Amino acid sequence: MSAFTALLIRDMRLAVRVGGGALMGALFFLIVVAMMPFAIGPDLAQLARIGPAILWLGALLASLLALDRLFATDHDDGSLDLLMMGPIPLEFSVATKAIAHWFTTCLPLVVIAPVLGLMLNVELHAMGWLALTLLAGTPALTFIGLVGAALSVALRRGGLLLAVLVLPLTVPVLIFGVAAANAAIVGPAPFGPPFTILCALSLASLVLGPIAAAAALRHGLE
Amino acid sequence: MNLGPHAEFIVAAYAVTAFVVAALIAWVALDYSAQRRVLDDLEERGVTRRSQRKE
Amino acid sequence: MPVTDLANPTRFLTLVNRVLPWLVAATCVLFAIGLIRAMSAPDDYQQGATVKIMYLHVPAAWLGMFGWGLMSIAALGTLVWRHPLADVAGKAAAPIGAAFTFICLVTGSLWGRPTWGTYWVWDARLTSMLVLLLLYLGVLALYWTAEEPGRGARAAAILSLVGAVNLPIIKFSVDWWNTLHQPASVFRMGGSTIAPALLTPLLIMALAFTLLFVTLHLAIMRNEILRRRVRSMRLVQAQELHA
Numbered sequence: 001m002s003a004f005t006a007l008l009i010r011d012m013r014l015a016v017r018v019g020g021g022a023l024m025g026a027l028f029f030l031i032v033v034a035m036m037p038f039a040i041g042p043d044l045a046q047l048a049r050i051g052p053a054i055l056w057l058g059a060l061l062a063s064l065l066a067l068d069r070l071f072a073t074d075h076d077d078g079s080l081d082l083l084m085m086g087p088i089p090l091e092f093s094v095a096t097k098a099i100a101h102w103f104t105t106c107l108p109l110v111v112i113a114p115v116l117g118l119m120l121n122v123e124l125h126a127m128g129w130l131a132l133t134l135l136a137g138t139p140a141l142t143f144i145g146l147v148g149a150a151l152s153v154a155l156r157r158g159g160l161l162l163a164v165l166v167l168p169l170t171v172p173v174l175i176f177g178v179a180a181a182n183a184a185i186v187g188p189a190p191f192g193p194p195f196t197i198l199c200a201l202s203l204a205s206l207v208l209g210p211i212a213a214a215a216a217l218r219h220g221l222e
Numbered sequence: 223m224n225l226g227p228h229a230e231f232i233v234a235a236y237a238v239t240a241f242v243v244a245a246l247i248a249w250v251a252l253d254y255s256a257q258r259r260v261l262d263d264l265e266e267r268g269v270t271r272r273s274q275r276k277e
Numbered sequence: 278m279p280v281t282d283l284a285n286p287t288r289f290l291t292l293v294n295r296v297l298p299w300l301v302a303a304t305c306v307l308f309a310i311g312l313i314r315a316m317s318a319p320d321d322y323q324q325g326a327t328v329k330i331m332y333l334h335v336p337a338a339w340l341g342m343f344g345w346g347l348m349s350i351a352a353l354g355t356l357v358w359r360h361p362l363a364d365v366a367g368k369a370a371a372p373i374g375a376a377f378t379f380i381c382l383v384t385g386s387l388w389g390r391p392t393w394g395t396y397w398v399w400d401a402r403l404t405s406m407l408v409l410l411l412l413y414l415g416v417l418a419l420y421w422t423a424e425e426p427g428r429g430a431r432a433a434a435i436l437s438l439v440g441a442v443n444l445p446i447i448k449f450s451v452d453w454w455n456t457l458h459q460p461a462s463v464f465r466m467g468g469s470t471i472a473p474a475l476l477t478p479l480l481i482m483a484l485a486f487t488l489l490f491v492t493l494h495l496a497i498m499r500n501e502i503l504r505r506r507v508r509s510m511r512l513v514q515a516q517e518l519h520a
Binding site for chain 2: 330384387
Binding site: 147151155161164165167168169171172175176179201208212215216219220 | 356408411412414415418419422423428429431432434435436438439440442443446447449450451453454
Protein backbone atom coordinates (compact mmCIF):
# COMPACT_ATOMS: atom_id res chain seq x y z
CA MET A 1 0.00 0.00 0.00
CA SER A 2 1.47 3.31 -0.99
CA ALA A 3 2.06 6.04 1.52
CA PHE A 4 -0.63 8.15 -0.08
CA THR A 5 -3.29 5.48 0.34
CA ALA A 6 -2.21 4.64 3.86
CA LEU A 7 -2.38 8.24 5.03
CA LEU A 8 -5.66 8.79 3.21
CA ILE A 9 -7.36 5.78 4.76
CA ARG A 10 -5.97 6.60 8.19
CA ASP A 11 -7.33 10.12 8.10
CA MET A 12 -10.68 9.07 6.75
CA ARG A 13 -11.06 6.38 9.41
CA LEU A 14 -10.19 8.83 12.15
CA ALA A 15 -12.63 11.37 10.85
CA VAL A 16 -15.52 8.98 10.61
CA ARG A 17 -15.13 7.71 14.14
CA VAL A 18 -17.34 9.05 16.88
CA GLY A 19 -15.04 11.84 17.96
CA GLY A 20 -13.94 12.58 14.44
CA GLY A 21 -16.48 15.20 13.52
CA ALA A 22 -17.01 14.27 9.88
CA LEU A 23 -20.77 14.07 10.15
CA MET A 24 -20.73 16.99 12.58
CA GLY A 25 -20.06 19.22 9.61
CA ALA A 26 -23.12 17.95 7.82
CA LEU A 27 -25.18 18.42 10.97
CA PHE A 28 -23.97 22.00 11.31
CA PHE A 29 -24.86 22.59 7.67
CA LEU A 30 -28.36 21.33 8.32
CA ILE A 31 -28.81 23.48 11.38
CA VAL A 32 -27.49 26.65 9.78
CA VAL A 33 -29.70 26.24 6.73
CA ALA A 34 -32.67 25.46 8.95
CA MET A 35 -32.08 28.62 10.98
CA MET A 36 -31.96 30.91 7.97
CA PRO A 37 -35.70 30.98 7.27
CA PHE A 38 -36.33 31.95 10.88
CA ALA A 39 -34.33 35.07 10.21
CA ILE A 40 -35.37 35.68 6.63
CA GLY A 41 -39.02 34.75 6.81
CA PRO A 42 -41.04 31.87 5.43
CA ASP A 43 -41.87 33.52 2.13
CA LEU A 44 -41.16 30.71 -0.29
CA ALA A 45 -40.60 32.91 -3.29
CA GLN A 46 -37.95 34.89 -1.46
CA LEU A 47 -36.30 31.74 -0.13
CA ALA A 48 -36.22 30.28 -3.60
CA ARG A 49 -34.44 33.35 -4.88
CA ILE A 50 -31.71 33.30 -2.27
CA GLY A 51 -31.66 29.54 -1.77
CA PRO A 52 -28.39 28.94 -3.59
CA ALA A 53 -26.73 31.72 -1.59
CA ILE A 54 -27.93 30.23 1.71
CA LEU A 55 -26.71 26.79 0.78
CA TRP A 56 -23.31 28.10 -0.30
CA LEU A 57 -22.91 30.14 2.89
CA GLY A 58 -23.91 27.16 4.98
CA ALA A 59 -21.41 24.93 3.18
CA LEU A 60 -18.68 27.55 3.61
CA LEU A 61 -19.27 27.88 7.34
CA ALA A 62 -19.60 24.13 7.86
CA SER A 63 -16.34 23.33 6.09
CA LEU A 64 -14.63 26.16 7.98
CA LEU A 65 -15.75 24.75 11.29
CA ALA A 66 -14.33 21.35 10.52
CA LEU A 67 -10.96 22.69 9.39
CA ASP A 68 -9.98 23.40 12.96
CA ARG A 69 -9.38 19.75 13.71
CA LEU A 70 -7.43 19.09 10.51
CA PHE A 71 -4.05 19.57 12.12
CA ALA A 72 -4.97 20.15 15.74
CA THR A 73 -5.43 16.52 16.75
CA ASP A 74 -2.27 15.45 14.95
CA HIS A 75 -0.33 18.26 16.54
CA ASP A 76 -1.56 17.27 19.99
CA ASP A 77 -0.57 13.64 19.80
CA GLY A 78 2.67 14.21 17.97
CA SER A 79 1.87 12.57 14.67
CA LEU A 80 2.24 15.93 12.93
CA ASP A 81 5.88 15.98 13.94
CA LEU A 82 6.26 12.46 12.57
CA LEU A 83 4.71 13.51 9.28
CA MET A 84 7.03 16.48 9.08
CA MET A 85 10.10 14.36 9.69
CA GLY A 86 9.00 11.47 7.53
CA PRO A 87 10.19 10.44 4.07
CA ILE A 88 7.15 11.79 2.25
CA PRO A 89 7.38 15.46 1.25
CA LEU A 90 5.31 17.52 3.65
CA GLU A 91 3.38 19.14 0.78
CA PHE A 92 2.27 15.70 -0.31
CA SER A 93 1.12 14.49 3.09
CA VAL A 94 -0.64 17.78 3.74
CA ALA A 95 -2.46 17.46 0.43
CA THR A 96 -3.44 13.91 1.28
CA LYS A 97 -4.90 15.01 4.60
CA ALA A 98 -6.84 17.72 2.78
CA ILE A 99 -8.25 15.21 0.30
CA ALA A 100 -9.29 12.94 3.16
CA HIS A 101 -10.90 15.94 4.82
CA TRP A 102 -12.79 16.75 1.65
CA PHE A 103 -14.08 13.20 1.32
CA THR A 104 -15.28 13.00 4.89
CA THR A 105 -16.50 16.56 5.49
CA CYS A 106 -17.37 18.26 2.21
CA LEU A 107 -18.76 15.34 0.25
CA PRO A 108 -21.58 14.81 2.78
CA LEU A 109 -22.40 18.51 2.36
CA VAL A 110 -22.71 18.05 -1.38
CA VAL A 111 -24.94 15.04 -0.86
CA ILE A 112 -27.39 16.61 1.56
CA ALA A 113 -27.47 20.00 -0.20
CA PRO A 114 -30.31 18.95 -2.55
CA VAL A 115 -32.34 17.77 0.45
CA LEU A 116 -31.85 21.13 2.13
CA GLY A 117 -32.70 22.79 -1.13
CA LEU A 118 -36.15 21.29 -0.81
CA MET A 119 -36.55 23.16 2.47
CA LEU A 120 -35.64 26.35 0.69
CA ASN A 121 -38.00 25.80 -2.19
CA VAL A 122 -35.19 25.56 -4.71
CA GLU A 123 -36.52 24.22 -7.97
CA LEU A 124 -36.09 20.53 -8.53
CA HIS A 125 -34.18 20.74 -11.79
CA ALA A 126 -31.76 23.15 -10.19
CA MET A 127 -30.73 20.81 -7.37
CA GLY A 128 -28.33 18.93 -9.56
CA TRP A 129 -26.63 22.08 -10.80
CA LEU A 130 -26.38 23.40 -7.26
CA ALA A 131 -24.78 20.19 -6.06
CA LEU A 132 -22.40 20.35 -9.01
CA THR A 133 -21.25 23.85 -8.08
CA LEU A 134 -20.68 22.69 -4.52
CA LEU A 135 -18.78 19.68 -5.78
CA ALA A 136 -16.53 21.90 -7.85
CA GLY A 137 -16.13 24.62 -5.25
CA THR A 138 -15.68 22.77 -1.95
CA PRO A 139 -12.17 21.57 -2.91
CA ALA A 140 -11.19 25.22 -3.19
CA LEU A 141 -12.68 25.90 0.24
CA THR A 142 -10.79 22.93 1.69
CA PHE A 143 -7.42 23.77 0.17
CA ILE A 144 -7.61 27.48 0.96
CA GLY A 145 -8.75 26.63 4.47
CA LEU A 146 -5.78 24.27 4.70
CA VAL A 147 -3.46 27.26 4.76
CA GLY A 148 -5.42 28.89 7.57
CA ALA A 149 -5.46 25.65 9.54
CA ALA A 150 -1.69 25.30 9.18
CA LEU A 151 -1.14 28.91 10.25
CA SER A 152 -3.32 28.65 13.32
CA VAL A 153 -2.02 25.30 14.56
CA ALA A 154 1.42 26.84 14.76
CA LEU A 155 0.09 29.62 16.93
CA ARG A 156 -2.32 27.65 19.08
CA ARG A 157 -4.92 30.39 18.81
CA GLY A 158 -8.01 28.43 18.02
CA GLY A 159 -10.97 28.54 15.73
CA LEU A 160 -11.88 32.20 15.48
CA LEU A 161 -8.47 33.23 14.21
CA LEU A 162 -8.80 30.57 11.57
CA ALA A 163 -12.12 32.00 10.45
CA VAL A 164 -10.72 35.53 10.32
CA LEU A 165 -7.81 34.36 8.18
CA VAL A 166 -9.68 32.09 5.81
CA LEU A 167 -12.98 33.83 5.11
CA PRO A 168 -11.62 36.81 3.15
CA LEU A 169 -9.57 34.43 1.01
CA THR A 170 -12.66 32.39 0.12
CA VAL A 171 -14.60 35.39 -1.21
CA PRO A 172 -13.86 34.57 -4.87
CA VAL A 173 -15.03 30.97 -4.42
CA LEU A 174 -18.26 32.16 -2.84
CA ILE A 175 -18.87 34.74 -5.56
CA PHE A 176 -18.40 32.34 -8.43
CA GLY A 177 -20.09 29.42 -6.71
CA VAL A 178 -23.31 31.31 -6.07
CA ALA A 179 -23.13 32.97 -9.48
CA ALA A 180 -22.88 29.60 -11.18
CA ALA A 181 -25.74 28.18 -9.11
CA ASN A 182 -27.94 31.19 -9.82
CA ALA A 183 -27.09 31.07 -13.49
CA ALA A 184 -28.28 27.50 -13.65
CA ILE A 185 -31.52 28.24 -11.81
CA VAL A 186 -32.68 31.64 -12.89
CA GLY A 187 -30.16 33.08 -15.12
CA PRO A 188 -30.10 34.78 -18.32
CA ALA A 189 -26.41 34.69 -17.49
CA PRO A 190 -24.64 31.59 -18.79
CA PHE A 191 -23.52 28.86 -16.43
CA GLY A 192 -20.21 28.23 -18.15
CA PRO A 193 -17.96 31.15 -17.24
CA PRO A 194 -18.49 31.23 -13.48
CA PHE A 195 -18.41 27.44 -13.30
CA THR A 196 -15.14 27.13 -15.16
CA ILE A 197 -13.60 29.87 -13.03
CA LEU A 198 -14.79 27.97 -9.97
CA CYS A 199 -13.08 24.82 -11.25
CA ALA A 200 -9.95 26.86 -11.98
CA LEU A 201 -9.94 28.18 -8.42
CA SER A 202 -10.21 24.64 -7.09
CA LEU A 203 -7.42 23.36 -9.28
CA ALA A 204 -5.16 26.29 -8.46
CA SER A 205 -5.72 25.95 -4.73
CA LEU A 206 -5.13 22.20 -5.03
CA VAL A 207 -1.57 23.04 -6.03
CA LEU A 208 -0.85 26.24 -4.13
CA GLY A 209 -2.67 25.39 -0.90
CA PRO A 210 -0.49 22.47 0.16
CA ILE A 211 2.68 24.39 -0.70
CA ALA A 212 1.65 27.34 1.46
CA ALA A 213 0.34 25.09 4.22
CA ALA A 214 3.54 23.03 4.33
CA ALA A 215 5.58 26.24 4.48
CA ALA A 216 3.37 27.48 7.30
CA LEU A 217 3.84 24.27 9.25
CA ARG A 218 7.59 24.25 8.74
CA HIS A 219 8.11 27.87 9.65
CA GLY A 220 5.60 27.90 12.43
CA LEU A 221 6.66 24.77 14.22
CA GLU A 222 10.41 24.94 13.82
CA MET B 223 -14.40 79.01 1.53
CA ASN B 224 -17.67 77.68 0.21
CA LEU B 225 -17.89 73.93 0.53
CA GLY B 226 -21.26 73.69 -1.12
CA PRO B 227 -24.45 71.99 0.04
CA HIS B 228 -22.68 68.87 1.27
CA ALA B 229 -20.15 70.61 3.46
CA GLU B 230 -20.70 68.34 6.45
CA PHE B 231 -19.57 65.28 4.49
CA ILE B 232 -16.35 66.95 3.41
CA VAL B 233 -15.66 68.15 6.92
CA ALA B 234 -16.45 64.71 8.33
CA ALA B 235 -14.09 63.03 5.88
CA TYR B 236 -11.22 65.34 6.76
CA ALA B 237 -12.01 65.00 10.47
CA VAL B 238 -11.98 61.20 10.39
CA THR B 239 -8.71 61.17 8.45
CA ALA B 240 -7.13 63.61 10.87
CA PHE B 241 -8.33 61.56 13.82
CA VAL B 242 -7.00 58.25 12.51
CA VAL B 243 -3.65 59.77 11.54
CA ALA B 244 -3.38 61.52 14.90
CA ALA B 245 -4.23 58.30 16.75
CA LEU B 246 -1.57 56.43 14.79
CA ILE B 247 1.05 59.09 15.51
CA ALA B 248 0.06 59.16 19.17
CA TRP B 249 0.37 55.38 19.46
CA VAL B 250 3.81 55.39 17.84
CA ALA B 251 5.06 58.24 20.01
CA LEU B 252 3.67 56.79 23.26
CA ASP B 253 5.02 53.33 22.45
CA TYR B 254 8.44 54.84 21.76
CA SER B 255 8.63 56.68 25.07
CA ALA B 256 7.38 53.60 26.92
CA GLN B 257 10.04 51.37 25.38
CA ARG B 258 12.73 54.01 25.97
CA ARG B 259 11.72 54.30 29.60
CA VAL B 260 11.91 50.56 30.17
CA LEU B 261 15.21 50.29 28.30
CA ASP B 262 16.80 53.12 30.27
CA ASP B 263 15.56 51.58 33.48
CA LEU B 264 17.01 48.18 32.57
CA GLU B 265 20.32 49.68 31.48
CA GLU B 266 20.49 51.63 34.71
CA ARG B 267 20.14 48.41 36.63
CA GLY B 268 23.08 47.02 34.75
CA VAL B 269 21.29 44.51 32.58
CA THR B 270 23.00 44.17 29.24
CA ARG B 271 22.25 42.36 26.02
CA ARG B 272 24.36 39.38 25.08
CA SER B 273 25.84 41.18 22.10
CA GLN B 274 26.95 44.05 24.31
CA ARG B 275 28.97 41.90 26.64
CA LYS B 276 32.41 41.46 25.21
CA GLU B 277 34.29 40.29 28.26
CA MET C 278 24.28 52.65 2.00
CA PRO C 279 23.98 49.01 0.99
CA VAL C 280 21.01 46.98 2.15
CA THR C 281 23.31 44.69 4.12
CA ASP C 282 24.28 47.57 6.36
CA LEU C 283 20.66 47.97 7.26
CA ALA C 284 20.58 44.38 8.44
CA ASN C 285 22.28 45.35 11.66
CA PRO C 286 19.61 46.62 14.04
CA THR C 287 21.91 48.98 15.87
CA ARG C 288 23.12 50.62 12.70
CA PHE C 289 19.55 50.76 11.47
CA LEU C 290 18.49 52.53 14.65
CA THR C 291 21.27 55.08 14.28
CA LEU C 292 20.18 55.75 10.73
CA VAL C 293 16.53 56.10 11.70
CA ASN C 294 17.34 58.48 14.55
CA ARG C 295 19.23 60.69 12.14
CA VAL C 296 16.73 60.61 9.30
CA LEU C 297 13.45 60.75 11.18
CA PRO C 298 13.41 64.47 12.09
CA TRP C 299 13.99 65.39 8.46
CA LEU C 300 11.21 63.08 7.33
CA VAL C 301 8.82 64.56 9.86
CA ALA C 302 9.67 68.07 8.69
CA ALA C 303 9.28 67.16 5.02
CA THR C 304 5.95 65.45 5.72
CA CYS C 305 4.59 68.51 7.52
CA VAL C 306 5.71 70.84 4.74
CA LEU C 307 4.15 68.70 2.03
CA PHE C 308 0.89 68.39 3.94
CA ALA C 309 0.77 72.14 4.39
CA ILE C 310 1.28 72.73 0.68
CA GLY C 311 -1.08 69.93 -0.26
CA LEU C 312 -3.92 71.05 1.98
CA ILE C 313 -3.67 74.64 0.81
CA ARG C 314 -3.73 73.52 -2.81
CA ALA C 315 -6.58 71.11 -2.12
CA MET C 316 -8.71 73.75 -0.46
CA SER C 317 -8.09 76.30 -3.19
CA ALA C 318 -8.64 73.86 -6.04
CA PRO C 319 -11.71 74.40 -8.19
CA ASP C 320 -14.88 72.37 -7.76
CA ASP C 321 -15.74 69.50 -10.03
CA TYR C 322 -18.41 70.47 -12.56
CA GLN C 323 -20.49 67.44 -11.58
CA GLN C 324 -19.76 66.78 -7.94
CA GLY C 325 -19.15 70.26 -6.68
CA ALA C 326 -16.99 70.67 -3.64
CA THR C 327 -17.34 67.03 -2.56
CA VAL C 328 -14.53 66.20 -4.97
CA LYS C 329 -12.25 67.52 -2.22
CA ILE C 330 -12.76 64.18 -0.48
CA MET C 331 -10.88 62.65 -3.39
CA TYR C 332 -7.67 64.19 -2.06
CA LEU C 333 -7.99 61.93 0.97
CA HIS C 334 -9.69 58.90 -0.51
CA VAL C 335 -7.43 58.20 -3.48
CA PRO C 336 -4.07 58.46 -1.64
CA ALA C 337 -5.51 56.34 1.16
CA ALA C 338 -6.50 53.67 -1.38
CA TRP C 339 -3.05 53.70 -2.99
CA LEU C 340 -1.29 53.47 0.35
CA GLY C 341 -3.58 50.72 1.59
CA MET C 342 -2.49 48.62 -1.37
CA PHE C 343 1.09 49.83 -1.12
CA GLY C 344 1.16 48.64 2.50
CA TRP C 345 0.26 45.11 1.49
CA GLY C 346 2.83 45.17 -1.30
CA LEU C 347 5.46 46.25 1.20
CA MET C 348 4.41 43.44 3.53
CA SER C 349 4.73 40.93 0.69
CA ILE C 350 8.25 42.06 -0.13
CA ALA C 351 9.11 41.94 3.56
CA ALA C 352 7.60 38.45 3.67
CA LEU C 353 9.94 37.33 0.90
CA GLY C 354 12.77 38.88 2.85
CA THR C 355 11.77 36.89 5.92
CA LEU C 356 11.10 33.53 4.30
CA VAL C 357 13.48 33.45 1.35
CA TRP C 358 16.44 35.70 2.10
CA ARG C 359 16.24 35.56 5.91
CA HIS C 360 16.97 39.27 6.22
CA PRO C 361 17.06 40.01 9.96
CA LEU C 362 14.91 43.12 9.80
CA ALA C 363 12.45 41.90 7.18
CA ASP C 364 9.87 40.64 9.66
CA VAL C 365 10.14 43.90 11.61
CA ALA C 366 9.44 45.80 8.39
CA GLY C 367 6.40 43.64 7.68
CA LYS C 368 5.01 43.94 11.18
CA ALA C 369 5.47 47.71 11.10
CA ALA C 370 3.72 48.12 7.77
CA ALA C 371 0.56 46.27 8.78
CA PRO C 372 -1.07 48.79 11.16
CA ILE C 373 -0.31 51.72 8.84
CA GLY C 374 -1.72 49.93 5.81
CA ALA C 375 -4.79 48.91 7.78
CA ALA C 376 -5.33 52.50 8.98
CA PHE C 377 -5.14 53.84 5.42
CA THR C 378 -7.51 51.18 4.13
CA PHE C 379 -9.93 52.14 6.88
CA ILE C 380 -9.60 55.82 5.93
CA CYS C 381 -10.22 54.86 2.31
CA LEU C 382 -13.43 53.05 3.24
CA VAL C 383 -14.78 55.80 5.49
CA THR C 384 -13.94 58.66 3.12
CA GLY C 385 -15.32 56.63 0.24
CA SER C 386 -18.53 56.12 2.16
CA LEU C 387 -18.77 59.84 3.00
CA TRP C 388 -18.06 60.68 -0.62
CA GLY C 389 -20.70 58.27 -1.77
CA ARG C 390 -23.54 59.65 0.30
CA PRO C 391 -23.82 63.04 -1.42
CA THR C 392 -22.78 61.82 -4.85
CA TRP C 393 -24.58 58.47 -5.12
CA GLY C 394 -27.17 58.92 -2.39
CA THR C 395 -26.06 56.04 -0.22
CA TYR C 396 -23.39 55.46 2.45
CA TRP C 397 -22.34 52.12 1.17
CA VAL C 398 -22.46 50.59 -2.24
CA TRP C 399 -21.11 47.21 -3.17
CA ASP C 400 -19.11 48.52 -6.07
CA ALA C 401 -15.94 46.73 -7.06
CA ARG C 402 -13.51 49.18 -5.53
CA LEU C 403 -15.08 49.65 -2.11
CA THR C 404 -15.82 45.94 -1.75
CA SER C 405 -12.27 44.93 -2.67
CA MET C 406 -10.99 47.45 -0.15
CA LEU C 407 -13.28 45.95 2.47
CA VAL C 408 -11.86 42.49 1.85
CA LEU C 409 -8.37 44.01 1.99
CA LEU C 410 -9.19 45.48 5.41
CA LEU C 411 -10.37 42.07 6.60
CA LEU C 412 -7.10 40.54 5.42
CA TYR C 413 -5.18 43.29 7.23
CA LEU C 414 -7.06 42.54 10.43
CA GLY C 415 -6.15 38.87 10.07
CA VAL C 416 -2.48 39.67 9.62
CA LEU C 417 -2.57 42.08 12.55
CA ALA C 418 -4.07 39.32 14.65
CA LEU C 419 -1.17 37.05 13.70
CA TYR C 420 1.56 39.62 14.25
CA TRP C 421 0.41 41.19 17.46
CA THR C 422 -0.98 38.20 19.38
CA ALA C 423 1.93 35.81 19.05
CA GLU C 424 3.86 35.20 22.25
CA GLU C 425 7.15 34.97 20.49
CA PRO C 426 7.85 37.68 17.90
CA GLY C 427 9.59 35.31 15.53
CA ARG C 428 6.86 32.72 15.20
CA GLY C 429 4.01 35.14 14.55
CA ALA C 430 6.19 36.91 12.04
CA ARG C 431 6.71 33.85 9.88
CA ALA C 432 3.04 32.92 9.92
CA ALA C 433 2.10 36.50 9.05
CA ALA C 434 4.70 36.50 6.26
CA ILE C 435 3.06 33.47 4.68
CA LEU C 436 -0.37 35.03 5.03
CA SER C 437 0.94 38.23 3.40
CA LEU C 438 2.13 36.24 0.41
CA VAL C 439 -1.06 34.19 0.19
CA GLY C 440 -3.03 37.40 0.39
CA ALA C 441 -0.87 39.04 -2.26
CA VAL C 442 -1.56 36.16 -4.62
CA ASN C 443 -5.24 36.24 -3.76
CA LEU C 444 -5.78 40.02 -3.94
CA PRO C 445 -5.85 40.23 -7.76
CA ILE C 446 -8.21 37.23 -7.76
CA ILE C 447 -10.47 38.93 -5.22
CA LYS C 448 -10.40 42.18 -7.19
CA PHE C 449 -11.27 40.34 -10.38
CA SER C 450 -14.06 38.35 -8.70
CA VAL C 451 -15.62 41.38 -7.07
CA ASP C 452 -15.40 43.29 -10.36
CA TRP C 453 -17.07 40.42 -12.17
CA TRP C 454 -19.66 39.99 -9.44
CA ASN C 455 -20.38 43.67 -9.55
CA THR C 456 -21.02 43.80 -13.27
CA LEU C 457 -23.28 40.82 -12.85
CA HIS C 458 -25.41 42.48 -10.23
CA GLN C 459 -25.28 46.09 -11.36
CA PRO C 460 -25.40 46.20 -15.09
CA ALA C 461 -27.03 49.61 -15.08
CA SER C 462 -24.30 52.05 -14.21
CA VAL C 463 -20.66 52.18 -13.50
CA PHE C 464 -19.72 54.74 -10.91
CA ARG C 465 -16.59 56.61 -11.76
CA MET C 466 -14.87 58.24 -8.88
CA GLY C 467 -13.33 61.41 -10.15
CA GLY C 468 -13.27 60.02 -13.64
CA SER C 469 -10.39 58.53 -15.45
CA THR C 470 -9.40 61.91 -16.83
CA ILE C 471 -8.85 64.31 -13.99
CA ALA C 472 -8.45 67.95 -14.86
CA PRO C 473 -4.92 69.25 -14.20
CA ALA C 474 -6.27 71.76 -11.71
CA LEU C 475 -7.47 68.82 -9.63
CA LEU C 476 -4.61 66.49 -10.47
CA THR C 477 -1.76 68.56 -9.05
CA PRO C 478 -3.20 68.87 -5.54
CA LEU C 479 -3.97 65.16 -5.68
CA LEU C 480 -0.36 64.28 -6.48
CA ILE C 481 0.96 66.57 -3.77
CA MET C 482 -1.38 65.03 -1.20
CA ALA C 483 -0.43 61.55 -2.40
CA LEU C 484 3.23 62.41 -1.92
CA ALA C 485 2.52 63.88 1.51
CA PHE C 486 0.66 60.76 2.60
CA THR C 487 3.42 58.53 1.24
CA LEU C 488 6.00 60.43 3.25
CA LEU C 489 3.75 60.03 6.27
CA PHE C 490 3.68 56.29 5.64
CA VAL C 491 7.45 56.06 5.38
CA THR C 492 7.96 58.18 8.51
CA LEU C 493 5.53 56.14 10.57
CA HIS C 494 6.95 52.92 9.17
CA LEU C 495 10.50 53.72 10.24
CA ALA C 496 9.26 54.92 13.63
CA ILE C 497 7.30 51.72 14.23
CA MET C 498 10.26 49.62 13.12
CA ARG C 499 12.36 51.46 15.68
CA ASN C 500 9.77 50.78 18.38
CA GLU C 501 9.64 47.11 17.47
CA ILE C 502 13.42 46.75 17.62
CA LEU C 503 13.42 48.44 21.02
CA ARG C 504 10.58 46.19 22.15
CA ARG C 505 12.57 43.09 21.21
CA ARG C 506 15.60 44.45 23.02
CA VAL C 507 13.54 44.94 26.14
CA ARG C 508 12.32 41.39 25.84
CA SER C 509 15.76 39.86 25.42
CA MET C 510 17.17 41.97 28.22
CA ARG C 511 14.38 40.85 30.50
CA LEU C 512 15.15 37.26 29.57
CA VAL C 513 18.82 37.79 30.39
CA GLN C 514 17.81 39.42 33.65
CA ALA C 515 15.61 36.50 34.54
CA GLN C 516 18.38 34.07 33.73
CA GLU C 517 20.87 35.96 35.88
CA LEU C 518 18.47 36.10 38.78
CA HIS C 519 17.92 32.41 38.43
CA ALA C 520 21.62 31.59 38.30
